[in-house]
Amino acid sequence: MVLNVVRRAEQMLIQNESRVKEYLPITGLADFNKLSAKLIFGADSPAIQENRVATVQCLSGTGSLRVGGEFLARHYHERTIYIPQPTWGNHPKVFTLAGLTARSYRYYDPATRGLDFQGLLEDLSSAPSGAIVLLHACAHNPTGVDPTLEQWEQIRQLMRSKALLPFFDSAYQGFASGSLDKDAQSVRMFVADGGELLMAQSYAKNMGLYGERVGALSIVCGSADIAVKVESQLKLVIRPMYSNPPLHGASIVATILKDSAMFDEWTLELKAMADRIISMREQLFNALKIRETPGDWSHIIKQIGMFTFTGLNSDQVAFMRQEYHIYMTSDGRISMAGLSSRTVPHLADAIHAAVTKLK
Amino acid sequence: MALAVDASRFEGVPMAPPDPILGVSEAFKADTSDLKLNLGVGAYRTEELQPAVLNVVKKAEKLMLEKGENKEYLPIEGFAAFNKATADLLLGADNPVIKQGRVATLQSLSGTGSLRLAAAFIQRYFPDAKVLISSPTWGNHKNIFNDARVPWSEYRYYDPKTVGLDFEGMIADIQAAPEGSFVLLHGCAHNPTGIDPTPEQWEKLADVIEEKKHMPFFDVAYQGFASGSLDEDASSVRLFVKRGLEVFVAQSYSKNLGLYAERIGAINVICSAPEVADRVKSQLKRLARPMYSNPPIHGAKIVANVVGDPTMFGEWKEEMEQMAGRIKNVRQKLYDSLTEKDQSGKDWSFILSQIGMFSFTGLNRPQSDNMTDKWHIYMTKDGRISLAGLNLAKCEYLADAIIDSFHNVN
Numbered sequence: 001m002v003l004n005v006v007r008r009a010e011q012m013l014i015q016n017e018s019r020v021k022e023y024l025p026i027t028g029l030a031d032f033n034k035l036s037a038k039l040i041f042g043a044d045s046p047a048i049q050e051n052r053v054a055t056v057q058c059l060s061g062t063g064s065l066r067v068g069g070e071f072l073a074r075h076y077h078e079r080t081i082y083i084p085q086p087t088w089g090n091h092p093k094v095f096t097l098a099g100l101t102a103r104s105y106r107y108y109d110p111a112t113r114g115l116d117f118q119g120l121l122e123d124l125s126s127a128p129s130g131a132i133v134l135l136h137a138c139a140h141n142p143t144g145v146d147p148t149l150e151q152w153e154q155i156r157q158l159m160r161s162k163a164l165l166p167f168f169d170s171a172y173q174g175f176a177s178g179s180l181d182k183d184a185q186s187v188r189m190f191v192a193d194g195g196e197l198l199m200a201q202s203y204a205k206n207m208g209l210y211g212e213r214v215g216a217l218s219i220v221c222g223s224a225d226i227a228v229k230v231e232s233q234l235k236l237v238i239r240p241m242y243s244n245p246p247l248h249g250a251s252i253v254a255t256i257l258k259d260s261a262m263f264d265e266w267t268l269e270l271k272a273m274a275d276r277i278i279s280m281r282e283q284l285f286n287a288l289k290i291r292e293t294p295g296d297w298s299h300i301i302k303q304i305g306m307f308t309f310t311g312l313n314s315d316q317v318a319f320m321r322q323e324y325h326i327y328m329t330s331d332g333r334i335s336m337a338g339l340s341s342r343t344v345p346h347l348a349d350a351i352h353a354a355v356t357k358l359k
Numbered sequence: 360m361a362l363a364v365d366a367s368r369f370e371g372v373p374m375a376p377p378d379p380i381l382g383v384s385e386a387f388k389a390d391t392s393d394l395k396l397n398l399g400v401g402a403y404r405t406e407e408l409q410p411a412v413l414n415v416v417k418k419a420e421k422l423m424l425e426k427g428e429n430k431e432y433l434p435i436e437g438f439a440a441f442n443k444a445t446a447d448l449l450l451g452a453d454n455p456v457i458k459q460g461r462v463a464t465l466q467s468l469s470g471t472g473s474l475r476l477a478a479a480f481i482q483r484y485f486p487d488a489k490v491l492i493s494s495p496t497w498g499n500h501k502n503i504f505n506d507a508r509v510p511w512s513e514y515r516y517y518d519p520k521t522v523g524l525d526f527e528g529m530i531a532d533i534q535a536a537p538e539g540s541f542v543l544l545h546g547c548a549h550n551p552t553g554i555d556p557t558p559e560q561w562e563k564l565a566d567v568i569e570e571k572k573h574m575p576f577f578d579v580a581y582q583g584f585a586s587g588s589l590d591e592d593a594s595s596v597r598l599f600v601k602r603g604l605e606v607f608v609a610q611s612y613s614k615n616l617g618l619y620a621e622r623i624g625a626i627n628v629i630c631s632a633p634e635v636a637d638r639v640k641s642q643l644k645r646l647a648r649p650m651y652s653n654p655p656i657h658g659a660k661i662v663a664n665v666v667g668d669p670t671m672f673g674e675w676k677e678e679m680e681q682m683a684g685r686i687k688n689v690r691q692k693l694y695d696s697l698t699e700k701d702q703s704g705k706d707w708s709f710i711l712s713q714i715g716m717f718s719f720t721g722l723n724r725p726q727s728d729n730m731t732d733k734w735h736i737y738m739t740k741d742g743r744i745s746l747a748g749l750n751l752a753k754c755e756y757l758a759d760a761i762i763d764s765f766h767n768v769n
Contacts, residue, residue, distance in 0.1 A: 014420045020410040021620045059651035075372050093649040210432045211656035222367025232375035240502035242468035247620035248657035
């Protein structure tokens with residue numbers, strides 16, 4: 001499903017006879033970079049005003065993470081990156097191949113199906129000073145469990161006190177709550193304190209540009225001079241990897257972000273997508289309540305984003321596949337985006353059966 | 360809110376030098392002279408010195424827009440129709456190795472991305488092997504192998520005395536290399552020299568490579584662009600494949616379809632058996648996934664549409680012949696201008712015998728600097744000029760600059 005505003009932007013680009021396909025600079029499309037930084041950090045961000053942000057267009061989230069990781073492996077004094085347990089399956093490999101060592105910090109608590117906040121604080125406290133810490137900006141993948149703002153503030157204070165370097169992965173800005181600003185709050189909190197961080201940004205989900213591979217890596221630095229040097233070194237990472245990034249997706253994004261009517265249209269479509277998922281969550285929760293399915297299912301509506309960590313075990317998952325033809329990963333994660341009002345009752349039946357028949 | 364303490368963690372990060380090739384365009388843009396000429400990067404320009412999108416590409420994009428296709432993730436290995444079209448184009452659609460399922464093809468990020476994936480594969484599965492690269496070669500080759508941590512050494516290639524191929528040196532160096540080395544060969548239109556082996560020389564190279572159990576590794580960035588014929592430009596690759604050798608081929612559509620910015624190419628590995636190709640493909644995927652997950656759709660769909668439609672394919676071939684033809688014309692005019700203006704009797708015929716976008720002028724570093732500083736002509740410091748950025752109108756000016764730099768600067 002392609003967003004209407006994306007189709008329109010694409011049409012404008014393809015019908016523009018003066019458009020060319022010359023190599024982009026190594027750092028990518030300049031407009032796209034500036035607009036992406038503004039989107040995630042806020043147009044009035046002091047870091048942007050002070051020219052302290054180095055932004056390079058990369059191949060969606062994965063590419064941004066990989067380029068950031070390679071940069072850190074070369075130029076940062078600490079080679080360890082802490083990643084939440086669990087996390088997106090590709091994270092450990094991206095960082096390991098980039099030359100970093102991946103360690104994990106506690107994150108998900110199966111007992112509450114929520115955040116193991118104590119465990120998180122303990123593990124980050126015992127990390128060596130200066131270590132890199134991967135943070136999901138919002139809509140944690142795969143659990144859907146996010147810290148509250150108060151918890152984020154505590155995390156921020158702890159990290160800054162230990163000089164831990166934040167590396168944010170933002171794949172769902174606007175898609176999680178429906179609000180672009182709300183979904184960027186965690187990141188902006190860290191930027192506001194004047195400190196440094198890395199930010200891997202993806203437009204795969206929030207603009208539905210999955211296959212176009214559009215994203216950006218931003219590094220917020222201590223000064224404008226340093227940002228210039230950092231950018232020059234990012235180019236040395238990129239050039240021997242793929243020379244320069246692909247034009248098409250970035251042009252679509254830039255077209256939309258710079259036109260206020262298209263931007264507004266996008267925010268409406270985004271909110272509709274987010275609302276639909278929130279509605280699916282509510283429908284599923286209510287369906288389980290009506291069936292009086294044993295257990296506390298409130299995590300379905302507390303968790304946020306595309307995925308829900310149901311808490312179902314692998315036997316229950318297998319049962320649901322065999323008896324109800326419902327497919328999910330064996331860790332009990334379901335994609336809410338794949339649900340509709342029509343299919344929710346069937347899923348609720350399946351969960352109910354699995355939970356009552358198997359333990 | 361407590362402010363973060365600390366000086367920057369990146370205080371010690373040094374300023375990197377500009378890219379020797381891509382940095383030339385940046386310098387060119389900054390030059391305000393009317394006389395300036397950009398002969399740096401290998402991007403095709405029309406006779407009006409304007410970038411151009413191929414008509415057939417515009418057609419394909421309009422068609423794609425009409426079809427209204429989705430933008431879902433491609434598989435890690437890329438767009439299937441694109442992969443098939445690419446293998447067919449490179450090897451010939453009726454090549455037995457394709458029918459036998461012995462070709463592993465992964466859509467990758469143009470030539471650079473294909474080389475990098477192959478380099479990562481070599482590092483992981485052939486950790487003791489080194490890559491032999493020509494002296495000189497494309498500036499980015501060394502960076503790619505360095506970053507992938509694959510050791511390399513050079514084989515003699517360019518002979519400045521003859522401004523031609525040092526074939527004996529090339530053979531000797533390839534022969535002397537440890538068994539099982541990877542030999543990086545330019546399929547056609549060698550970059551930066553424009554000097555290609557003859558068919559007989561290719562046969563001799565295949566003999567030596569076979570004898571030493573080396574792995575041929577082709578970089579094919581100019582198929583169709585060098586001679587104007589897709590098949591002719593692929594003959595070196597096909598020669599090796601016909602011998603039954605296993606071959607790596609990094610391939611790009613940047614120049615021949617003018618898709619520079621869309622980053623579209625492929626890494627192809629021709630293997631001894633289909634189950635080998637399956638295993639190789641699976642491991643290339645494992646290397647691509649933590650690099651960028653899956654490749655970009657747009658360029659792949661353009662290629663698949665153009666190559667898959669007989670009318671568009673025919674139109675493409677015509678446009679490609681025109682581009683190659685324009686460059687041949689420019690070579691002729693430059694040669695004529697040089698011979699007419701240069702009184703020294705120097706032999707400039709290498710301009711005509713070199714092939715492809717580039718000419719290796721033989722100018723050294725200070726002489727190349729003179730081209731830029733005095734004449735506002737931008738080129739890479741190894742003496743390479745991109746004829747794709749030259750037109751008939753500027754040939755005389757260029758000839759003056761070359762003659763001045765060659766004779767008056769040391």
